[in-house]
Amino acid sequence: MRKKIVAGNWKMNTTVPEGIELAKAVAEKSAQLPANVGLVVAPPFTHLAAVAEAIKGSRVELSAQNCADHEKGAYTGEVSVAMLKSVCCQWTILGHSERRQYYGETDGKLVEKVKLALSAGLGVILCVGENLDEREAGKHFDVVAGQIKNVLYNFSAEDMKSIVVAYEPVWAIGTGKTATAEQAEEIHACIRSVLADKFGREVAEDTTILYGGSCKPSNARELFAQPDIDGGLIGGAALKADDFIQIALSF
Numbered sequence: 001m002r003k004k005i006v007a008g009n010w011k012m013n014t015t016v017p018e019g020i021e022l023a024k025a026v027a028e029k030s031a032q033l034p035a036n037v038g039l040v041v042a043p044p045f046t047h048l049a050a051v052a053e054a055i056k057g058s059r060v061e062l063s064a065q066n067c068a069d070h071e072k073g074a075y076t077g078e079v080s081v082a083m084l085k086s087v088c089c090q091w092t093i094l095g096h097s098e099r100r101q102y103y104g105e106t107d108g109k110l111v112e113k114v115k116l117a118l119s120a121g122l123g124v125i126l127c128v129g130e131n132l133d134e135r136e137a138g139k140h141f142d143v144v145a146g147q148i149k150n151v152l153y154n155f156s157a158e159d160m161k162s163i164v165v166a167y168e169p170v171w172a173i174g175t176g177k178t179a180t181a182e183q184a185e186e187i188h189a190c191i192r193s194v195l196a197d198k199f200g201r202e203v204a205e206d207t208t209i210l211y212g213g214s215c216k217p218s219n220a221r222e223l224f225a226q227p228d229i230d231g232g233l234i235g236g237a238a239l240k241a242d243d244f245i246q247i248a249l250s251f
């Protein structure tokens, strides 16, 4: 049985004290969740050590939002996977559309980042998704399948045990415009079949695939009821502990 996960991507929000408060509230409320639901928070780099302390002893796991594409050295402003491990990070998000769009993150660079993350023992939440033009041109299946192939086809079935995929249609991020459950499900099913083509049905069936894009307490239940949607990567609604927990209670 693949794992259900709800992950909160805080993006560039909260100061460190605010982040500690939010993390503590999430950790406290997480006790009410069923055992088969994993909960992850992804605060900014500056918060990681303090948030690790705030969630200690709870079921909440810690993720970064990105990592460097080099192991170490003269890369001013970058944060390495070893640094993430040293503050007890268990995961990193990679390939978020905001990184692809604003910071020139390419599939090629992502291959390097995924390699480094896995070699450090970090789990990876790999984001994929089409933009509005691509959807309107009917290219969404091809775009998402292409991203999956370009990055994940460089890895093994064994590596896939540490990789979660997050489908985030760019037009649904922060816009209040959620993909319908049917739109999300058909892409999730497509992602699973693209994974099955390379790694076999069993690995594809065991891979957790999250939906992200204006997911909130009012629409999470319908989304999570779809057979290929295994949870969510939550932006705005992850900044309120009650909403975040409510979403995680929606399976």
Ligand code: 13P
Pocket: 009, 096, 168, 172, 173, 174, 175, 176, 212, 213, 214, 215, 233, 234, 235, 236, 237
């Ligand atoms: P919103 O939930 O704010 O739309 O953001 C989704 C997202 O980008 C999570 O990574």
